[in-house]
Amino acid sequence: MTFRHLPLGSLVINRANDRHGELENETAAIAWLFNKNEQHMRNLAKDLVKQGEIYEPPLVSPEGSRFVVFDGNRRVTCLKLLENPLRAPSADLQEVFIELREQWPTTFPEKLLCQVEIDRDRIDDILFRRHTGVQSGVGQTYWDDRMKANFVNRTGKGQGLNVAEQIETRLSASGMLPSSKKIPRSTMNRLLSAEAFRNRVGISVSKGRLELTHDESVVMGALGRIARDLSQKHIVLGDIWDVDGKRAYLDQLETEGVLPTAASALSKPQVGASRKKQSDVATPIKAPQPAKPTRRTTLIPQVSFPIAWAGRLQRHRAIWEELQFCLYLEDHPNAISVLLRVLLELAVENYLAQVPLATVNPNDTLARQTLRIAEDLQAKGKIDRKYLGVFQKFQQLDPLVSMDTLNRYVHSPNFAPSPQHLTALWDALSDFIVHCLNA
16 A cells, blocks of 8 residues: 555546446546536535545556546545636536635645555455445445446456356366466456456356356357466456457457357356266256246336446436436336437447448438448347348338337327337347447
C-alpha cells in the first residue's frame, strides 16, 4: 500500500465505475453521477467545503501518466468541479459550484493524498469490502443489485463459481495445461466474467455449474489457447480490462478459427468434468421441474440476457432497462412501441459501426439494413436460415412482424399498438438485437 500526493488534474474519474458500468468517457461518468444522485452530490460538495478536506484518500491506479480513480469517484468529482465549475453538467450546477468554491475555507488543494495500488486484484478486494453507510449521500452509498452485477461481470468475483479453476481442472484432466507457467486465474476470470464472453468460447454457467455448449474437443482447444496466451503473457490484464478489450481478443481468436462455431454446438449443454469417474457417471441426475409460467408485464422479460455492455452503449442500455423494468405493457404501449423502434435502430447502427458491410448502402432503409445484417449473422453461423426468414419478412407488409408495423407504431395517429403485437415483435427481434449490441 502506497500513499502519494497527486495533482488533482492527474486524477481521472473512472468511466467504468461499477456504479454505472462502462460509459464513453470521464465527462459521461461525471454526468451520470449527477443525473442519478444530484442531491447526494450536492450534499457531498457542501460537506467538503464545510470541512475543507476529505477524510478518506481516494483509491487510484496508474494508467499511463494519469491515475484512474477506483474508489472516491464522487469525492474527486466534487473537487474537480470546485476547481473548475464550468465542468458541471448543467448551468444550475455550475452556479452551485461557483458559489461553493467561494466558500472554501482555506487555500484550495492542488494535490490530493491518494492510496495508489498497482495490483488491480488488490483493488477489487478493497472495493469488495467497502461501500457501507449512506449518510444522506455524504458517506459511501450502498451498491444496488445492478452495481453488484456490474462488479461481478467485470471481475468474475462473487459469482459462486471460480470459472478459471474449473477450466484449469478440465485442461489438466485433458493434458492440455500450459507446461511453462500457471494460468493467471484472476485474468482468466475477468476475460470470462460475463455470459456473453463465456458463450463465445463454448461454455456457460448455470445454477453454479460450468457447462459445455459446444463439442468438447473444440471447446478444450479454445480454452487451451486462451490458457497459453495468458500464462505466456501474450495477453495481460490491461489488454482485457474493459468490454472492448475482451471483445477484441475474442474477435482475434474467432478470426483465427480458434473459437467454436454453430457447427459444433451441442443440442444440450454438457455438464461435469472432462474425465468423469465411473461413480459420477452412474449417479442418476434428477430432471429439473418445468418452471411455472409467469405473466409477462414488460416488453423485455426480466431475465438475464448475454449482453456485454460496452461504454458506447450507454443510451442503448438505458432504453433496454426502461423496456425491461420501468414501462409496463398494459400501461405504456405507445412509449414501448416507440422505444422498441429506437432500440432496434440504435442496435443496427452499432452493428454497422463495428462490422462495416459492403452490402449496406448509407441510404438503405432500416428494413434493408436489418436484412443485410441478418444475412451476415447467418453466414457467420450465429443465426440459422429459419431465423433469417423473419427479416426477409421485414421487406413485406406482414401484419405482425414487419418494418411497416414498427413505422406505423411511431408515425400513424390511427394505429394503436397492443401488448400482444409488441410482445410478438420482441420475441421475433430479441436474438437479433442482442447480436447487434454484442457486435
